[in-house]
Amino acid sequence: MNVLMIVESCFGNTAEVAGAIAAALRAGGAQVRLVQADAAPAPAGEDLVMIGAPTHNMGLPNPASRSQAEAKGARAPLPGVGEWIDARPRSLDAARVVVFSTVTGGFMSGSASKQMAKRLRRHGVQEAEREDFRVLGTTGPLADGELERAGRWAETMLAAVGAD
Numbered sequence: 001m002n003v004l005m006i007v008e009s010c011f012g013n014t015a016e017v018a019g020a021i022a023a024a025l026r027a028g029g030a031q032v033r034l035v036q037a038d039a040a041p042a043p044a045g046e047d048l049v050m051i052g053a054p055t056h057n058m059g060l061p062n063p064a065s066r067s068q069a070e071a072k073g074a075r076a077p078l079p080g081v082g083e084w085i086d087a088r089p090r091s092l093d094a095a096r097v098v099v100f101s102t103v104t105g106g107f108m109s110g111s112a113s114k115q116m117a118k119r120l121r122r123h124g125v126q127e128a129e130r131e132d133f134r135v136l137g138t139t140g141p142l143a144d145g146e147l148e149r150a151g152r153w154a155e156t157m158l159a160a161v162g163a164d
Ligand SMILES: Cc1cc2nc3c(=O)[nH]c(=O)nc-3n(C[C@H](O)[C@H](O)[C@H](O)COP(=O)(O)O)c2cc1C
Pocket: 008, 009, 010, 011, 012, 013, 014, 015, 053, 054, 055, 056, 057, 058, 059, 065, 066, 068, 069, 102, 103, 104, 105, 108, 109, 110, 111, 135, 137, 138, 139, 140
């Protein structure tokens, strides 16, 4: 199985989740290309495309929210995953697409993965799955057990693609 994983991360937490997912996929025999959103290529025939982002203001990062993150010490390179989705490579149609995000959680936290799914559907792409992982505050860290949960989630993906 070949996987393209595109991640945007301001404080490193979503990147950590992406790393755990990639490690579990590789342990299961997958070839994984993990790239930052600002260097993301178009899909090139991969079986699975995974897109990850932090939740900002209940949805996807945008230029204003990235500036807010930078004011708190983050590195927020452009473009991010929202811009990548809006550019919508045609080759995305052929892949199974899975989205994930990090959230602080709680009442009205919103979710970047939910907004990514909506945006993909607007572009005619239906996501196969989406998931959120909890951080304990704006800069992190991830809540206990989330990296392990990310690894277990990745294992279900190996099974799903294998079964297709
Ligand atoms: C500008 C800004 C707005 C945010 N808004 C939300 C929000 O609406 N809901 C939420 O759950 N987390 C929110 N957060 C916290 C992010 O979820 C958290 O910073 C992110 O998950 C950390 O991931 P990263 O290290 O990959 O950037 C916000 C963070 C920033 C910087």
